[in-house]
Structure formats: structure tokens, C-alpha cells
Amino acid sequence: MRQSFLFTKTRREAPKDETAKNAQLLIRAGFIHKEMAGVYSYLPLGLRVLNKISDIIREEMNAIGGQEIQMSLLQDRELWEKTGRWDDKLVDNWFKTKLKNGSDLGLALTNEEPVTNILREHIQSHKDLPKSVYQINTKFRNEVRAKAGVMRGREFPMKDLYSFNKDEKSHIEFYEKVSTSYERIFERVGISDRTVKTFASGGIFSKFSHEFQTICETGEDVIYTYTDERTGKLGAINKEIFTDDLKKELMVDNFIEKKSVEVGNIFTLGTRFSESLGLRYKDENGESVPVFMGSYGIGPSRLMGTVVEVLSDEKGIVWPESVAPFTIHLLSLDAETKGEADALYEKLVQEGKEVLYDDRDVAAGEKFADADLIGIPTRYVISKKSLSTGGIEVKDRKTGAIKYA
Amino acid sequence: MRQSFLFTKTRREAPKDETAKNAQLLIRAGFIHKEMAGVYSYLPLGLRVLNKISDIIREEMNAIGGQEIQMSLLQDRELWEKTGRWDDKLVDNWFKTKLKNGSDLGLALTNEEPVTNILREHIQSHKDLPKSVYQINTKFRNEVRAKAGVMRGREFPMKDLYSFNKDEKSHIEFYEKVSTSYERIFERVGISDRTVKTFASGGIFSKFSHEFQTICETGEDVIYTYTDERTGKLGAINKEIFTDDLKKELMVDNFIEKKSVEVGNIFTLGTRFSESLGLRYKDENGESVPVFMGSYGIGPSRLMGTVVEVLSDEKGIVWPESVAPFTIHLLSLDAETKGEADALYEKLVQEGKEVLYDDRDVAAGEKFADADLIGIPTRYVISKKSLSTGGIEVKDRKTGAIKYA
Numbered sequence: 001m002r003q004s005f006l007f008t009k010t011r012r013e014a015p016k017d018e019t020a021k022n023a024q025l026l027i028r029a030g031f032i033h034k035e036m037a038g039v040y041s042y043l044p045l046g047l048r049v050l051n052k053i054s055d056i057i058r059e060e061m062n063a064i065g066g067q068e069i070q071m072s073l074l075q076d077r078e079l080w081e082k083t084g085r086w087d088d089k090l091v092d093n094w095f096k097t098k099l100k101n102g103s104d105l106g107l108a109l110t111n112e113e114p115v116t117n118i119l120r121e122h123i124q125s126h127k128d129l130p131k132s133v134y135q136i137n138t139k140f141r142n143e144v145r146a147k148a149g150v151m152r153g154r155e156f157p158m159k160d161l162y163s164f165n166k167d168e169k170s171h172i173e174f175y176e177k178v179s180t181s182y183e184r185i186f187e188r189v190g191i192s193d194r195t196v197k198t199f200a201s202g203g204i205f206s207k208f209s210h211e212f213q214t215i216c217e218t219g220e221d222v223i224y225t226y227t228d229e230r231t232g233k234l235g236a237i238n239k240e241i242f243t244d245d246l247k248k249e250l251m252v253d254n255f256i257e258k259k260s261v262e263v264g265n266i267f268t269l270g271t272r273f274s275e276s277l278g279l280r281y282k283d284e285n286g287e288s289v290p291v292f293m294g295s296y297g298i299g300p301s302r303l304m305g306t307v308v309e310v311l312s313d314e315k316g317i318v319w320p321e322s323v324a325p326f327t328i329h330l331l332s333l334d335a336e337t338k339g340e341a342d343a344l345y346e347k348l349v350q351e352g353k354e355v356l357y358d359d360r361d362v363a364a365g366e367k368f369a370d371a372d373l374i375g376i377p378t379r380y381v382i383s384k385k386s387l388s389t390g391g392i393e394v395k396d397r398k399t400g401a402i403k404y405a
Numbered sequence: 406m407r408q409s410f411l412f413t414k415t416r417r418e419a420p421k422d423e424t425a426k427n428a429q430l431l432i433r434a435g436f437i438h439k440e441m442a443g444v445y446s447y448l449p450l451g452l453r454v455l456n457k458i459s460d461i462i463r464e465e466m467n468a469i470g471g472q473e474i475q476m477s478l479l480q481d482r483e484l485w486e487k488t489g490r491w492d493d494k495l496v497d498n499w500f501k502t503k504l505k506n507g508s509d510l511g512l513a514l515t516n517e518e519p520v521t522n523i524l525r526e527h528i529q530s531h532k533d534l535p536k537s538v539y540q541i542n543t544k545f546r547n548e549v550r551a552k553a554g555v556m557r558g559r560e561f562p563m564k565d566l567y568s569f570n571k572d573e574k575s576h577i578e579f580y581e582k583v584s585t586s587y588e589r590i591f592e593r594v595g596i597s598d599r600t601v602k603t604f605a606s607g608g609i610f611s612k613f614s615h616e617f618q619t620i621c622e623t624g625e626d627v628i629y630t631y632t633d634e635r636t637g638k639l640g641a642i643n644k645e646i647f648t649d650d651l652k653k654e655l656m657v658d659n660f661i662e663k664k665s666v667e668v669g670n671i672f673t674l675g676t677r678f679s680e681s682l683g684l685r686y687k688d689e690n691g692e693s694v695p696v697f698m699g700s701y702g703i704g705p706s707r708l709m710g711t712v713v714e715v716l717s718d719e720k721g722i723v724w725p726e727s728v729a730p731f732t733i734h735l736l737s738l739d740a741e742t743k744g745e746a747d748a749l750y751e752k753l754v755q756e757g758k759e760v761l762y763d764d765r766d767v768a769a770g771e772k773f774a775d776a777d778l779i780g781i782p783t784r785y786v787i788s789k790k791s792l793s794t795g796g797i798e799v800k801d802r803k804t805g806a807i808k809y810a
Contacts, residue, residue, distance in 0.1 A: 005472075006472070009526075035476075036481055041477050041519065042474060042476075044474060047473055047474055047475050067410075067449045068449060070446065070455070071440075071446040071447075072445065073543060074444050074500075074545070074560050075440070095479075095503075097500045097502045098500075099559075100548075105500075107502065114440065114446065118448070122412050122413050122414050122435070131412040142505050155477055
């Protein structure tokens with residue numbers, strides 16, 4: 001894409017009310033627009049990143065047999081009353097609205113109730129199980145405070161996967177598959193070196209759930225990390241369940257307190273929702289049995305914010321290639337060599353490369369500063385100087401290393 | 406995809422409260438789930454169709470220079486107050502909600518206000534124009550009645566494009582481009598033979614807007630069609646502006662009244678929003694001038710519903726290949742030839758074909774009925790009978806023509 005075509009511009013300052021580093025950088029670089037605290041619109045560069053993250057998640061969900069759907073954002077009060085989660089006293093971050101006839105509706109906060117209700121029409125027999133279903137869709141959370149930029153929004157995209165199994169045993173097998181799938185996602189997005197699978201509070205059906213926590217100075221969670229003696233892998237416990245009993249159970253003494261951001265969670269629901277909403281199947285003996293469920297979340301925009309938060313430097317954002325809006329940022333610095341730059345742009349596009357081409361009529365210094373801020377992994381510069389020195393100057397955004405090609 | 410893997414099942418009857426043919430068929434075939442009147446969730450087959458329609462629209466929008474973004478669904482009351490559109494007395498189909506602190510928010514009904522506000526931060530000079538920006542995102546309309554299935558939802562996806570030009574002249578050029586682009590979209594989706602560009606009411610800045618109306622017995626609009634003597638093309642006037650003055654202006658006497666559904670609209674906004682919200686640019690002489698705007702909508706789910714409504718037959722849905730969930734429906738009818746069917750499925754998938762493979766252990770009659778209901782364009786049957794007759798039986802869903810391959 002030619003940068004002269006792109007409608008967004010970079011800016012020197014973020015809005016004064018924006019305190020989160022991720023949002024400051026994303027706003028300054030023209031990736032997002034702040035609508036209000038915790039609510040952002042995604043501009044062309046930001047949407048490209050969000051789509052790349054979503055596509056990685058989608059590939060991994062499909063690979064473990066997830067079937068993609070898209071549930072409505074308006075939700076029926078009745079369903080939530082059946083599971084006892086409609087009342088604001090119990091779930092305190094609902095957004096609610098009303099139909100013209102006065103009926104109350106909820107705005108998608110999470111989707112256990114609606115997805116269980118949908119599956120009720122399609123699952124009757126043990127032959128229909130196991131199944132897993134996911135969507136990547138907007139969620140709304142009426143947070144009192146929203147100061148973490150796109151890491152904690154009042155409105156945000158979420159991948160929510162739900163699993164339906166015959167029993168706890170087959171559920172646990174799938175739960176482990178999701179865990180491995182999540183590890184692949186964080187690896188592909190470029191944050192696996194600082195992301196740790198963490199014990200968190202469970203529910204009625206299991207002692208623990210698991211969160212994937214990315215260690216990050218500005219994270220809102222606190223975890224205690226440790227090294228698992230048997231596997232040598234890093235593990236962690238969320239502060240909310242960091243008890244002496246658990247420490248004993250893990251047979252670990254040395255923990256390090258870290259701030260972190262929760263980038264994913266996997267949760268055993270058991271039969272809580274299938275019992276309340278009547279999602280049952282006939283087993284091999286003709287007995288009616290409630291389906292055993294799990295739910296699994298990852299927020300693409302939170303991942304985007306986390307990547308910015310942990311990988312940026314003093315000059316701007318540093319995108320991993322897998323989620324960068326473009327992989328090459330081509331800068332043309334002077335009118336005399338514009339022809340060479342134009343030709344290279346056409347050639348790269350022909351080769352299927354994703355190139356942002358800074359063909360604007362602005363000073364070289366501004367182009368360099370913008371390229372650093374926008375954070376595309378590889379910068380190509382064509383100028384009289386580069387051509388006389390060695391050809392195209394190729395600079396790695398992360399390391400700063402320069403070579404000529 | 407193997408049909409035994411797919412979690413959805415077909416059903417004989419649609420819900421009793423569902424009166425629209427499009428939704429009845431889509432529910433029975435397992436494409437959608439009805440959450441409440443006018444609110445549907447999209448199941449795997451339905452989401453595939455919706456994505457194909459959205460991708461066609463996206464390609465055509467990109468081809469005319471549209472830049473894709475994604476705006477928030479929660480909208481700021483203040484913006485709408487500036488243009489005088491917040492009040493329920495003026496705009497009667499808002500869904501509204503509240504932040505915890507009591508502030509009112511709107512749910513995206515349309516996006517002129519937010520998009521104008523975003524562009525305000527990126528357009529300063531005549532050199533920044535023209536630009537056009539679009540999204541494919543959820544819209545909410547608090548309709549009193551919602552009886553047309555996915556053709557008129559209370560929540561639905563919408564492609565909304567907004568254009569920003571220096572003046573009316575360059576706006577009109579772009580407006581015509583969009584019109585041609587829309588014709589290509591309806592052609593690709595398979596309804597161009599019954600879709601007609603229709604005069605509709607304009608606004609402050611132009612006498613008329615244009616709608617694209619698909620002639621359809623169950624449509625909620627009424628249009629008067631005529632043949633343009635000069636071009637020989639079919640034209641139409643929406644009933645709401647079908648006056649003697651306009652008839653005289655067009656110099657046409659013969660009109661035919663038709664029911665129709667509005668599948669797209671293109672609208673000149675002029676400077677109504679840019680004046681109210683302060684989206685101005687400096688022209689060549691340094692004068693501050695309001696940007697001249699247009700807005701252009703197409704609803705992917707409404708298109709989906711319209712395709713079902715106008716192209717289905719008594720046996721079920723008939724998808725055009727361009728938007729079908731899969732292009733081939735392979736049916737294996739007996740255990741003895743399952744090996745051949747499995748092998749063909751693998752071969753077709755290897756070739757990059759999109760195949761739904763009915764590998765279920767159910768009677769042939771049920772498979773035939775389901776295939777007709779689901780409506781995939783080409784049906785392949787492998788059975789002892791087909792192999793002894795001529796090989797793979799290939800049936801065209803639309804014409805019923807059979808051949809062997």
C-alpha cells in the first residue's frame with residue numbers, strides 16, 4: 001500500500017487522557033482511534049494486525065476441530081435467568097438494553113448460555129459428541145475503570161471456544177489439546193518467551209482453571225512464577241489462589257512475584273450450564289446425561305496491546321513479522337531515485353510481499369521517525385546515498401542491523 | 406468438511422414463530438439459529454455464506470480505493486447530539502445502553518458521526534482528499550416488528566462505506582464508481598437479473614439517492630419499474646417518491662408496480678456531517694472548506710436472505726456457486742463403496758475444492774433430502790448403482806440435470 005493513499009497519519013502526541021503505553025503508541029502510529037475510555041476503533045493498519053492475530057487463532061482452533069460460528073451480540077434475558085447470571089448483583093459488568101416493547105436484552109458479555117442453547121438443538125446422542133465450537137466476535141464488559149488501553153476494553157473482540165464432551169475424561173483430553181494450541185498461538189504471535197501457564201481459581205467442577213499470563217510491567221495481574229523441578233518449565237500461580245496448601249502440593253519453595261497480563265484462559269465448566277439449560281444426550285445405554293463442557297478465551301486486541309506493551313522500544317512499536325501490518329516498509333527519500341523505488345515497490349508486490357511504501361513528499365527525517373513508530377519489521381531505503389553506497393539499505397527494526405541488498 | 410464432523414443437523418420444521426421463507430429454510434438447513442425476532446446467530450454453513458458475500462463486497466470496495474476499518478459498536482452520545490440525531494423522537498430505532506457512571510451510549514445504528522469524527526484527525530489539506538473508508542460490522546436497529554427473517558434484522562452485519570471529497574463534482578464521480586461497483590457485487594452474488602437501480606428520496610444536498618432493489622414477492626418495499634428508452638435498461642422509482650413530477654421528468658408513461666427488497670443504497674450526504682462535526686480542509690487558496698461526503702450501504706445478511714428468498718425452490722435452497730457454503734456436496738450411499746467415496750473426497754480436497762462430504766450412517770433418502778435443502782450447487786453421488794451405471798453421478802442442484810463423471 002502506498003502511504004500517500006493511506007488515510008491515517010502519525011501524530012506526535014497521544015490524547016492526554018490516554019495513559020496506557022500500548023494505546024498511546026497505537027494512537028500515535030495511526031493504528032487505532034479512541035472513542036472513549038476502553039472503546040477503540042481499528043484503523044487500516046490496526047485492523048490488519050487484528051486480522052493477522054485472529055487468523056492465527058482461527059488456524060489453531062480449526063486444527064483442533066473447532067467449528068467457527070458467529071453468535072448474536074443481543075442476548076435473551078431468559079437464558080441468563082435460567083443459569084442465575086442475569087442479576088447485576090451477581091454479574092456486575094453487564095451492558096443491558098431494551099427492545100421497543102420494553103423487554104430487557106443483554107449485550108454479549110460471554111456466551112456460555114447462548115452456545116449451550118444452540119447446541120441443544122443439534123446434540124441428542126453420544127454419537128453427536130464430542131464437538132467444539134468457537135467464534136471471534138465482539139464482547140462488552142461494563143468496567144468501572146478502563147485504563148489499560150486495548151489490553152482491557154469495555155468493547156473488544158474475543159475468541160471464545162466451547163467444548164462439549166460425553167464425560168470428564170474426554171473433556172480433559174480436549175482441555176490439554178487447547179492448552180497446547182494456546183502455546184502455539186503465543187509462540188506464533190511472538191510472546192511465548194514471557195508467557196507462562198498459570199494456575200487460577202477453578203469452579204464447581206475443577207479445583208483449578210488455567211490462565212496464560214504474559215509477564216509485563218504494566219499488567220494488572222500478579223502471579224508467582226516457579227520452575228517445575230521435573231520438567232524444567234516455568235510455571236506460575238495467580239495471586240488470588242497463592243496459598244500455602246497449593247505451594248505444598250506443588251512441592252516448590254521459590255517463587256518470584258511478577259506483574260502480568262492474562263492473554264488466555266482455559267476453564268472446565270462441567271455440567272453447570274448443560275444442567276441448567278437442558279443440554280443432555282442419550283448415552284450407549286439410552287440414559288439421558290448432561291453434556292460435559294469447557295470454555296476457552298483469547299482476546300485478539302488484548303494480544304495486540306500486549307505485543308505492543310512488551311516489544312516496543314523508545315522509538316515506537318516493534319512488530320513480530322507474524323502479526324505486522326506489513327512486513328516491509330519501503331522508503332523513497334529523494335525525487336531523483338523515486339523511479340527506482342516505484343519499480344522496487346511494484347516488483348515486491350508482484351512477488352506477493354506485503355509492503356507499505358512511503359512515497360510521500362515529506363522530509364527523510366519524518367519518514368524515518370514514522371517508520372520507527374509504525375514498527376514494520378524490515379525497512380528498505382532507496383536514496384541517492386543508498387544507491388551510491390551499496391544499493392537498497394535494509395534495516396531490521398528490532399536489532400537496528402543494516403545491510404545492503 | 407465431513408458432515409459427520411459438522412455439529413449442525415437439518416430439521417423438518419422451522420420454529421412456529423418464524424414466518425419468513427428465508428429464515429425458515431436457513432434454520433431448517435442448519436445455517437442459522439434464531440435467538441429472538443430479528444436476531445440470528447450464524448452456524449458454520451451460514452457463516453461460510455456470510456463470509457463469501459462479505460469477501461465479494463470487500464474485493465469490490467478495495468478495487469475502488471476503499472480502506473477497511475472497524476469502528477466501535479458503542480457510540481458516544483455527544484457526537485450524535487452535535488448532529489441532532491440522538492433524540493429518540495428524531496431517530497426512533499436506537500438501541501441505547503449506559504456506562505456504570507450513568508452516561509448514555511448508543512449502539513451502532515449507522516456510523517456517519519463516528520467516521521466523520523475519526524477523519525477529522527487525519528484530513529487537514531486538499532492534498533489529503535479524496536479518501537473513502539468502509540467497514541463490515543454489526544449494526545443494531547430497534548425495529549418494532551421484525552418478521553422478514555435475515556432480510557430485516559434488529560442486529561445484522563452491514564458494509565458501510567463513506568466517501569470524503571473536496572467538492573460535489575469529485576463526489577459525483579466517486580458516487581458513480583460505487584454504483585458500478587454495486588452492480589458488480591449483485592452480479593457476482595447472482596441476483597443482478599432481478600435487481601434494479603431505483604430512484605429514492607435524497608436529502609438536503611441532492612434531489613435523489615439511489616437504492617438497489619431486488620424484485621421479490623416477499624419484499625417490504627414497493628417500486629415502479631420502467632424501461633429507459635435511451636439505454637434500454639430497466640429503471641425504477643421507489644413508491645415513496647413516485648410523483649407525477651418525476652414521471653414527467655423521466656418522460657416515461659409505463660410503470661409496473663413490484664414488491665422488492667432494498668439490497669443496497671448510495672447516498673449523497675454533502676456537508677451535513679462535516680459542518681456539524683468540523684471536518685474541514687484547507688483548499689489550494691488556504692481557505693477552510695467542509696468536506697463533501699457520501700455514504701453507501703450493503704447488508705451481507707440481507708443479501709444472503711434475498712438470495713434464499715428469490716432462488717430457492719420447493720425442495721430447499723439453491724445457492725449460486727459464488728456464495729455457496731461449499732461448491733460440491735459428495736454423498737456416499739453405501740458401505741461397499743465408502744472406500745471410493747473417501748478417496749474421491751481426499752482427492753477433491755487436495756485439488757483445493759470446497760467439499761461437504763456426507764459420510765453419515767443414514768439412509769440414502771435422508772441424504773438426498775438434506776442435500777436438496779442445503780442447496781450446494783453440484784451434488785456428487787457414489788454408490789454401487791452409480792458405479793455400475795457410469796461412475797460418479799453429478800447432479801446440478803438448480804436444473805436437476807444429471808451426468809456421469
